[in-house]
Amino acid sequence: MSFFILSCNTHYLFCSAQMAEAILIAVTKIGSILGDEAIKAIIAKLSEKVTNLKELPVKVEQIRKHLNMMSNVIRQLGTVYLTDELVKSWIGEVRNVAYHVEDVMDKYSYHVLELKEEGEIADDVVGVEKEIQLVVQLKDQWLQPSQLVANPTEMERQQSQDSFPEFVQDDDLVGIENNRILLTGWLYSEESESTVITVSGMGGLGKSTLVSNVYEREKINFPAHAWITVSQIYTVDTLLRKLLWKIGYIEQSSSARIDKMDVHDLKKEIQQRLENKKCLIVLDDVWEQEVYFQIHDAFHNLQGSRILITTRKDHVAGLSSTTRHLELEPLSQPDAFDLFCRRAFYNKKDHMCPKELETIANSIVERCHGLPLAIVTIGSMLSSRQRLDIWKQTYNQLRSELSKNGHVRAILNLSYHDLSDDLRNCFLYCSLFPEDYHMSRDSLVRLWVAEGFVQSKEKNTPEMVAEGNLMELIHRNMLEVVDIDELGRVNTCKMHDIVRELAISVAKEERFASANDYGTMVQMPNDVRRLSSYEWKDDTALRVKLPRLRTVVSLGVISSSPGMLSSILSESNYLTVLELQDSEVTEVPASIGSLFNLRYIGLRRTKVKSLPESIENLPNLQTLDIKQTKIEKLPLACQGQETPAPSSR
Incomplete structure (x- = not known):
């Protein structure tokens, strides 16, 4: 758990x-x-x-x-x-x-x-x-x-208008060419046995960006390939299920359901599917050696295969030989300045820095100490304002922040402070999801609208405004694009873990959101407004009274009974969002019908088979997500709600 x-x-x-x-x-x-x-x-x-x-x-x-x-x-x-x-x-x-x-x-x-x-x-x-x-x-x-007293140097906010740089292309990656050539060479080296390659370095250096670029270029040459994000919180069976899906597993019958397989069965299935295949597997953001040792026997005997691991930890980097270990270094000053200009002047020809800004731009870049995350974040923040006095104010604020924080955190602090009012809650809301979680565009838009974070502007609907907010957060490097759809729109995105740490700390300080493990949930202050947990265990013996609770985001509830859920629904009269995606819950308590403020119910991929008739009593319900559930019939009053259509998986 x-x-x-x-x-x-x-x-x-x-x-x-x-x-x-x-x-x-x-x-x-x-x-x-x-x-x-x-x-x-x-x-x-x-x-x-x-x-x-x-x-x-x-x-x-x-x-x-x-x-x-x-x-x-x-x-x-x-x-x-x-x-x-x-x-x-x-x-x-x-x-x-x-x-x-x-x-x-x-x-x-x-x-x-x-x-x-x-x-x-x-x-x-x-x-x-x-x-x-x-x-x-x-x-x-x-x-x-x-x-x-008013602060005379308070920064102007000038949100950029409808104009965003394209998603990161090869041409926008600066200072990685030598490392890319090195890694690519290791993928095709003469070792016939399975080989582990590690890429290490502090947060914000661009480890995942580099490896992702190599992986996307070279995966076509490996009959089996998979990218698995590990992070600090993981379970072995979850990682193996991800790997099995990535290498093309398709369920043939209910008896072979992947969610019924234990670790032994999962490894056996992976071995059978990878047999006699050369594979490329990336384990991204690994914090402990144990992760590799717990799953490697599913693929380590494959001839000519390569396992690429990214990590911040030196002991994890030791999984590879010294000749297959790359430790990333900060960018050189010329490369750092080049990267900054590509973000700050993305809409100018050749991304040239104006003469009057060159001195202050170099000073700002110097303060980033060659860390790509810091460089692109502050470059994006300054891209919509090209005034010398504003840049000087930013530099002075940065110097102040650096006295209290590390280089990346100081710059992220400034970037958060620079967000307009209607973006801050949208940003903090993303901290409710687990580390490295892939947040879908559609879900975020619906959730932000349900929470009341966005309102109609001129001829734009709240949904259109929410999509604009999403793009602005991406432009400012507060969210990262994971993939795009066939129309070129963002499909899913995630938070860099350092950015997420920032959002979590602010959310806690402002009592915007809270999360506790199973054993300490009962000790939460009763005025908590948003509760977030991952794989929370529902137990009838535990009762909570949270009268001010407005949001529950609990992905992967391990449920033997509806005890905790019933307790929350009966005590939290202001509940607005109930997100239980990928949970083991089998039923929705009838008491849900008394929640006059409920606007969003997320039951995607749960085991719920029917909805209580009382759900008809929800006057403000906007979204009922029952995608990939066993629900076949809706109460009559719900049939006009926005309900995502079923999908194959």
């Missing part, structure tokens, strides 16, 4: 950035309610019999104004001022109010339309008013004007 835990050091600059986004969601929901003619009419009618409802719209508007003013104050804070613990504590109180407002507004819009709990809604709004008054008093009582 394995989980990913949200735990890393966080730096203060995130507080103002993410806090503004928390307020943005609350304010957006208030705006939707105040502009809803149906709600206005119902409030007017109800106020005739419930006196304290008459001024409800006015009170809600006042809450919106207060939140906007708080947002403006927080936006003025520079990163230096956020090292002040009093300021940080006050920002935390504002965040709590914003989260409470979001909950109350969801409840408001539903219950008013349903003509339910009129008096309770009014009481909730009054409660929020009191919280806001307390936050204002705290600011006036404890914070001095000097602590809230």
Whole structure:
């Protein structure tokens, strides 16, 4: 059983950035309610019999104004001022109010339309008013004007418009040619026996990029080939199943189902399919030697085969002979500057750096210490602004960040801080998925829309806006493209593990999301808003009460019963997203029908065979993903929902 835990050091600059986004969601929901003619009419009618409802719209508007003013104050804070613990504590109180407002507004819009709990809604709004008054008093009582001074060097945000560089092509890879030739030569060396090749180096040096380029060029010359991402969290049977699928395994009957095979059966099946075949197998991002030793007997006796391993760890690099080990080094200054210009000036002829920016550009590149991840990230960030003063501000901020962080992390911090408001939640949301997880474009778009992170803009639907956000995050190197579809669109993407560590640390600090292993779930704070786990074990003996929970992303639930799921569904009235893809769950509790706020249900590749009739009671359901399940019939009310069509696997 394995989980990913949200735990890393966080730096203060995130507080103002993410806090503004928390307020943005609350304010957006208030705006939707105040502009809803149906709600206005119902409030007017109800106020005739419930006196304290008459001024409800006015009170809600006042809450919106207060939140906007708080947002403006927080936006003025520079990163230096956020090292002040009093300021940080006050920002935390504002965040709590914003989260409470979001909950109350969801409840408001539903219950008013349903003509339910009129008096309770009014009481909730009054409660929020009191919280806001307390936050204002705290600011006036404890914070001095000097602590809230605007930062004169705050960076301009100028989001690039609809124009993104193409996905990475060979011409965009700088400084790898010699290493590519070396690795390719090792693939075709004279050794007749199976040979292990290792590529090592610190995070951000481009190990996977180099090996991927070699693999894609040369795999056609190997009758069997497979790329397996290992990462820190893995199980042997999962790795072997991945390998079996990659080498072309096709299930012939239910008795030969791959999910029923144990490790011994999986290895035997792999051996049979690879027999007398020369193969190329990449094990990407390996942290322990044990990984190789646990699975290598499935393929190590193959004649002329090559096993390519990428790793950050020296002891893993020792799996190969010294003559088949490549340790990557940082880029030289000329190559580093070339790579920077290719990203910063991607839309200029020959990617030439303007004369007036050459000096500051060289200084910025020097601070990247030859690390490709750092170079392309900051180059992408600066690509939409070509002003000398902005670049100087960026350089000064970078110097400040470098005093607290390593080179890559410092640059990623700046890049996160530079994201526009509507991108930050989309970025942090990706930390809910396991390390190296391939996130599909369609799923991310639907999830972001369901969460309320994107709104219609001009003639663009929320889905179109979400796709634009995805492309912007890719352009900024905050997400990496894994593959594209036949139309040239992004099909799946992932987070570099260093970028994900950043997202996890911010998500934890801002109480945006949390995850715990099975044994400590019960110890989580009861105001957690998003819960993420991987292969969580569902047990009837464990009960949790999470009244503020809005999202559950739990991929691969190991379920012997619906105990934990039933507990969450019965206690989490504000739940918006329930993602249980690839889980062993066999049924959905009937209590799901009481979740008025539920907008997304993901059951792809689960063992659910039917849905409870109560699912018809979900008024806000947007997406019901039952792809590759055994569900054959939908409740009548769900048949108009967006339900991905079945597929073969």
